Amino acid sequence: MKAVVYRRYSGPQVLELTELSEPKTHVDSVLIRVRAAGLNRTDAAIQAGALDSAVETYFPVVPGWDVAGVVERSGPGAPEFAVGDEVIAYVRGDAQRAHGGFAELVSSGVRGVVRKASALSFAEAAGLPLAALTAYQGVVHALAVRQGENLLVHGAAGGVGSVAVQINWLCPIGIWSSASPCPMRNAESLRTDDTHAARLVGDPPRPAPGGRRRCLTRRRSARTSGCRVRRGRRWSRTGSTARRTRGG
Numbered sequence: 001m002k003a004v005v006y007r008r009y010s011g012p013q014v015l016e017l018t019e020l021s022e023p024k025t026h027v028d029s030v031l032i033r034v035r036a037a038g039l040n041r042t043d044a045a046i047q048a049g050a051l052d053s054a055v056e057t058y059f060p061v062v063p064g065w066d067v068a069g070v071v072e073r074s075g076p077g078a079p080e081f082a083v084g085d086e087v088i089a090y091v092r093g094d095a096q097r098a099h100g101g102f103a104e105l106v107s108s109g110v111r112g113v114v115r116k117a118s119a120l121s122f123a124e125a126a127g128l129p130l131a132a133l134t135a136y137q138g139v140v141h142a143l144a145v146r147q148g149e150n151l152l153v154h155g156a157a158g159g160v161g162s163v164a165v166q167i168n169w170l171c172p173i174g175i176w177s178s179a180s181p182c183p184m185r186n187a188e189s190l191r192t193d194d195t196h197a198a199r200l201v202g203d204p205p206r207p208a209p210g211g212r213r214r215c216l217t218r219r220r221s222a223r224t225s226g227c228r229v230r231r232g233r234r235w236s237r238t239g240s241t242a243r244r245t246r247g248g
Contacts, residue, residue, distance in 0.1 A: 003103035005060040009049030020062070023099050023107035028077035030113055032089055036126035037101035038066030064101030065092045067108075068116055068125035078110040086116040090129035101126075131159030139164050150174040 001022050006014045025031045043063045045051060071085040081087065089108040091101055099106055116125045138160070139145050151168055155161040 001104040003062045003099065004064075005062050005102075006047055007060045009047065009052065011044075011048065014047075018060070020060075020099070020103065022105050025073050025075050025107050026109075027075045028110050029075050029107050030071050030078050030081050030087070030089075030110060031073040031105060031107050032067060032069040032087060032113075033072045034067050034069040034101055034104060034106055035122035036068045037064045038126040038129065040065060040130050042130065043100075062099040062101075062103050062106075064103075064106075065090060066126050066129040067091060067101035067106055068120075068122040069106075072105065075110075078113075081110070081113065086118075086122075087113050088116050088125045088128060089113045090133065092130075127159065128163070132163045135160045135163035135167060139167050 001020055003018060003020045004015055005018050005020070006016070008014060023031065043065060046055060046057070047061070047063055067089045069087065069089075071081050071083055071087055073083065074081045089101075089106070090112040091106055091108045093109065093112070112129075116122070120128075139151070143151075145151055145168065151164075151174065153161050153164050156165055
Protein backbone atom coordinates (compact mmCIF):
# COMPACT_ATOMS: atom_id res chain seq x y z
CA MET A 1 0.00 0.00 0.00
CA LYS A 2 1.03 3.63 -0.40
CA ALA A 3 1.73 5.62 2.76
CA VAL A 4 3.26 8.90 3.86
CA VAL A 5 6.11 8.36 6.32
CA TYR A 6 8.95 10.14 8.08
CA ARG A 7 12.18 8.42 9.05
CA ARG A 8 13.54 11.02 11.46
CA TYR A 9 12.26 13.93 13.51
CA SER A 10 11.87 17.19 11.67
CA GLY A 11 9.31 19.30 9.81
CA PRO A 12 7.20 18.57 6.73
CA GLN A 13 10.29 18.42 4.50
CA VAL A 14 11.07 14.88 5.74
CA LEU A 15 7.68 13.43 4.75
CA GLU A 16 7.87 11.02 1.84
CA LEU A 17 5.49 8.80 -0.10
CA THR A 18 6.51 5.16 -0.04
CA GLU A 19 5.26 1.57 -0.30
CA LEU A 20 4.60 -0.45 2.85
CA SER A 21 3.11 -3.84 3.64
CA GLU A 22 -0.58 -3.82 4.51
CA PRO A 23 -1.22 -3.71 8.28
CA LYS A 24 -2.47 -6.89 9.93
CA THR A 25 -5.95 -7.15 11.38
CA HIS A 26 -5.96 -8.33 15.00
CA VAL A 27 -8.78 -10.22 16.67
CA ASP A 28 -10.49 -7.08 17.98
CA SER A 29 -9.51 -4.72 15.16
CA VAL A 30 -10.87 -3.56 11.84
CA LEU A 31 -8.95 -2.83 8.67
CA ILE A 32 -10.07 0.49 7.19
CA ARG A 33 -9.52 1.78 3.67
CA VAL A 34 -8.80 5.43 4.34
CA ARG A 35 -10.86 7.98 2.42
CA ALA A 36 -9.73 11.03 4.43
CA ALA A 37 -7.29 11.73 7.27
CA GLY A 38 -7.06 14.66 9.66
CA LEU A 39 -3.97 16.64 10.61
CA ASN A 40 -3.66 17.91 14.18
CA ARG A 41 -1.10 19.99 16.02
CA THR A 42 -0.19 16.85 17.95
CA ASP A 43 0.85 15.12 14.73
CA ALA A 44 3.23 17.99 13.95
CA ALA A 45 4.57 18.05 17.52
CA ILE A 46 5.33 14.33 17.53
CA GLN A 47 6.96 14.53 14.11
CA ALA A 48 9.17 17.37 15.37
CA GLY A 49 10.27 15.21 18.32
CA ALA A 50 8.61 17.34 20.99
CA LEU A 51 7.24 14.25 22.76
CA ASP A 52 10.26 11.99 22.32
CA SER A 53 10.81 11.70 26.08
CA ALA A 54 7.21 10.57 26.63
CA VAL A 55 6.18 8.68 23.47
CA GLU A 56 7.90 5.64 22.00
CA THR A 57 8.60 6.11 18.30
CA TYR A 58 9.31 3.36 15.79
CA PHE A 59 10.67 4.59 12.46
CA PRO A 60 9.49 4.85 9.77
CA VAL A 61 6.41 6.51 11.22
CA VAL A 62 3.09 6.77 9.39
CA PRO A 63 1.48 9.80 11.08
CA GLY A 64 -2.21 10.62 11.42
CA TRP A 65 -4.50 9.96 14.39
CA ASP A 66 -7.85 10.88 12.79
CA VAL A 67 -9.27 8.92 9.85
CA ALA A 68 -12.52 8.27 8.04
CA GLY A 69 -13.01 5.44 5.60
CA VAL A 70 -14.65 2.13 4.76
CA VAL A 71 -14.23 -1.18 6.60
CA GLU A 72 -12.19 -3.57 4.46
CA ARG A 73 -12.02 -6.42 6.96
CA SER A 74 -12.99 -7.00 10.60
CA GLY A 75 -11.54 -9.38 13.16
CA PRO A 76 -13.65 -12.05 14.89
CA GLY A 77 -13.75 -9.90 18.01
CA ALA A 78 -15.32 -6.98 16.14
CA PRO A 79 -18.70 -8.34 14.99
CA GLU A 80 -20.33 -4.89 15.22
CA PHE A 81 -18.57 -3.83 12.00
CA ALA A 82 -19.01 -5.38 8.57
CA VAL A 83 -17.22 -4.97 5.26
CA GLY A 84 -18.43 -1.80 3.59
CA ASP A 85 -19.36 0.10 6.77
CA GLU A 86 -18.43 3.78 6.63
CA VAL A 87 -16.56 4.63 9.84
CA ILE A 88 -14.57 7.22 11.77
CA ALA A 89 -11.53 6.09 13.74
CA TYR A 90 -9.19 7.56 16.34
CA VAL A 91 -5.97 5.62 15.85
CA ARG A 92 -3.62 7.32 18.32
CA GLY A 93 -2.32 4.13 19.92
CA ASP A 94 -2.00 2.36 16.58
CA ALA A 95 -0.11 5.32 15.12
CA GLN A 96 2.38 5.27 18.00
CA ARG A 97 2.99 1.52 17.78
CA ALA A 98 2.56 0.79 14.07
CA HIS A 99 0.79 2.73 11.30
CA GLY A 100 -1.24 5.92 11.37
CA GLY A 101 -3.87 7.20 9.00
CA PHE A 102 -1.75 8.81 6.27
CA ALA A 103 -1.94 5.60 4.25
CA GLU A 104 -4.30 3.71 2.00
CA LEU A 105 -5.11 1.27 4.80
CA VAL A 106 -5.00 1.43 8.58
CA SER A 107 -5.80 -1.15 11.24
CA SER A 108 -7.58 0.19 14.31
CA GLY A 109 -8.68 -1.34 17.59
CA VAL A 110 -12.46 -1.60 17.71
CA ARG A 111 -12.69 0.73 20.74
CA GLY A 112 -11.54 3.64 18.61
CA VAL A 113 -14.00 3.11 15.75
CA VAL A 114 -17.57 4.36 15.29
CA ARG A 115 -19.92 4.48 12.32
CA LYS A 116 -19.85 7.65 10.28
CA ALA A 117 -23.07 9.65 10.10
CA SER A 118 -24.43 9.60 6.56
CA ALA A 119 -24.80 13.40 6.60
CA LEU A 120 -21.04 13.85 6.96
CA SER A 121 -18.58 13.71 4.11
CA PHE A 122 -15.42 11.68 4.68
CA ALA A 123 -13.39 14.89 4.87
CA GLU A 124 -15.70 16.37 7.51
CA ALA A 125 -15.70 13.14 9.51
CA ALA A 126 -11.90 12.91 9.52
CA GLY A 127 -11.72 16.26 11.30
CA LEU A 128 -13.75 15.04 14.27
CA PRO A 129 -11.98 12.43 16.44
CA LEU A 130 -9.34 14.35 18.42
CA ALA A 131 -11.19 17.69 18.47
CA ALA A 132 -14.52 16.13 19.40
CA LEU A 133 -13.00 13.93 22.09
CA THR A 134 -11.20 16.92 23.61
CA ALA A 135 -14.41 18.96 23.63
CA TYR A 136 -16.44 16.12 25.13
CA GLN A 137 -13.95 15.45 27.90
CA GLY A 138 -13.72 19.16 28.70
CA VAL A 139 -17.45 19.90 28.80
CA VAL A 140 -18.87 16.62 30.09
CA HIS A 141 -16.11 15.38 32.39
CA ALA A 142 -13.87 18.28 33.44
CA LEU A 143 -16.57 20.95 33.74
CA ALA A 144 -19.56 18.61 34.16
CA VAL A 145 -21.91 21.27 32.78
CA ARG A 146 -25.41 20.97 34.21
CA GLN A 147 -28.86 22.22 33.27
CA GLY A 148 -29.40 25.87 34.09
CA GLU A 149 -25.72 26.85 33.90
CA ASN A 150 -24.05 29.22 31.45
CA LEU A 151 -21.13 28.10 29.30
CA LEU A 152 -18.56 30.46 27.79
CA VAL A 153 -16.54 29.00 24.90
CA HIS A 154 -13.37 30.79 23.80
CA GLY A 155 -12.25 30.17 20.21
CA ALA A 156 -15.71 28.91 19.22
CA ALA A 157 -14.83 28.89 15.51
CA GLY A 158 -12.04 26.33 15.98
CA GLY A 159 -12.24 22.55 16.02
CA VAL A 160 -12.60 22.00 19.77
CA GLY A 161 -14.64 25.15 20.40
CA SER A 162 -17.19 24.50 17.67
CA VAL A 163 -17.78 20.94 18.89
CA ALA A 164 -18.07 22.13 22.51
CA VAL A 165 -20.87 24.50 21.47
CA GLN A 166 -22.72 21.77 19.58
CA ILE A 167 -22.41 19.24 22.41
CA ASN A 168 -24.25 21.70 24.62
CA TRP A 169 -27.23 21.91 22.28
CA LEU A 170 -28.22 18.65 23.98
CA CYS A 171 -28.45 20.36 27.37
CA PRO A 172 -30.71 23.35 28.18
CA ILE A 173 -27.97 25.77 29.16
CA GLY A 174 -26.95 29.25 28.09
CA ILE A 175 -24.04 29.27 25.63
CA TRP A 176 -21.85 32.31 24.94
CA SER A 177 -18.87 32.29 22.62
CA SER A 178 -15.96 34.38 21.41
CA ALA A 179 -13.86 34.21 18.27
CA SER A 180 -11.32 36.38 16.48
CA PRO A 181 -12.79 38.60 13.74
CA CYS A 182 -11.76 36.48 10.72
CA PRO A 183 -13.67 33.27 11.63
CA MET A 184 -16.61 35.09 13.24
CA ARG A 185 -19.06 33.86 10.61
CA ASN A 186 -18.31 30.24 11.49
CA ALA A 187 -18.86 30.92 15.18
CA GLU A 188 -22.11 32.80 14.57
CA SER A 189 -23.48 29.88 12.53
CA LEU A 190 -23.37 27.69 15.65
CA ARG A 191 -26.43 29.43 17.13
CA THR A 192 -25.07 30.36 20.53
CA ASP A 193 -26.95 32.81 22.76
CA ASP A 194 -24.35 35.46 22.03
CA THR A 195 -21.15 35.62 19.94
CA HIS A 196 -18.52 38.34 19.99
CA ALA A 197 -15.37 39.21 18.12
CA ALA A 198 -12.56 39.04 20.65
CA ARG A 199 -9.62 41.42 20.66
CA LEU A 200 -8.67 42.13 24.25
CA VAL A 201 -7.18 40.13 27.10
CA GLY A 202 -9.20 39.87 30.28
CA ASP A 203 -11.82 37.99 32.24
CA PRO A 204 -15.55 37.70 31.47
CA PRO A 205 -17.21 40.95 32.53
CA ARG A 206 -19.67 40.88 35.39
CA PRO A 207 -23.25 41.02 34.00
CA ALA A 208 -25.65 43.79 34.83
CA PRO A 209 -28.60 42.77 37.04
CA GLY A 210 -30.95 40.75 34.88
CA GLY A 211 -28.59 40.98 31.92
CA ARG A 212 -26.88 38.28 29.93
CA ARG A 213 -23.33 37.23 30.71
CA ARG A 214 -20.97 38.01 27.87
CA CYS A 215 -17.28 37.66 27.16
CA LEU A 216 -15.57 40.06 24.79
CA THR A 217 -12.07 38.64 25.22
CA ARG A 218 -9.84 36.00 23.79
CA ARG A 219 -6.50 34.95 25.19
CA ARG A 220 -4.13 33.81 22.54
CA SER A 221 -1.90 31.36 24.41
CA ALA A 222 -2.75 27.66 24.57
CA ARG A 223 -2.69 27.83 28.35
CA THR A 224 -5.84 29.95 28.45
CA SER A 225 -7.89 28.62 25.58
CA GLY A 226 -10.91 26.50 26.34
CA CYS A 227 -14.29 26.78 28.03
CA ARG A 228 -15.65 28.40 31.13
CA VAL A 229 -18.85 27.59 32.97
CA ARG A 230 -20.58 29.96 35.35
CA ARG A 231 -21.98 28.52 38.56
CA GLY A 232 -23.55 31.34 40.52
CA ARG A 233 -20.72 33.80 41.03
CA ARG A 234 -17.93 31.45 40.00
CA TRP A 235 -16.33 30.73 36.61
CA SER A 236 -14.59 27.38 36.15
CA ARG A 237 -12.39 26.86 33.11
CA THR A 238 -11.03 23.89 31.27
CA GLY A 239 -8.36 24.27 28.62
CA SER A 240 -5.53 22.38 27.01
CA THR A 241 -3.29 22.54 30.07
CA ALA A 242 -5.19 23.77 33.11
CA ARG A 243 -8.42 24.12 34.99
CA ARG A 244 -9.09 26.70 37.65
CA THR A 245 -11.94 28.28 39.59
CA ARG A 246 -12.16 31.98 40.21
CA GLY A 247 -14.34 33.97 42.52
CA GLY A 248 -16.67 36.27 40.63
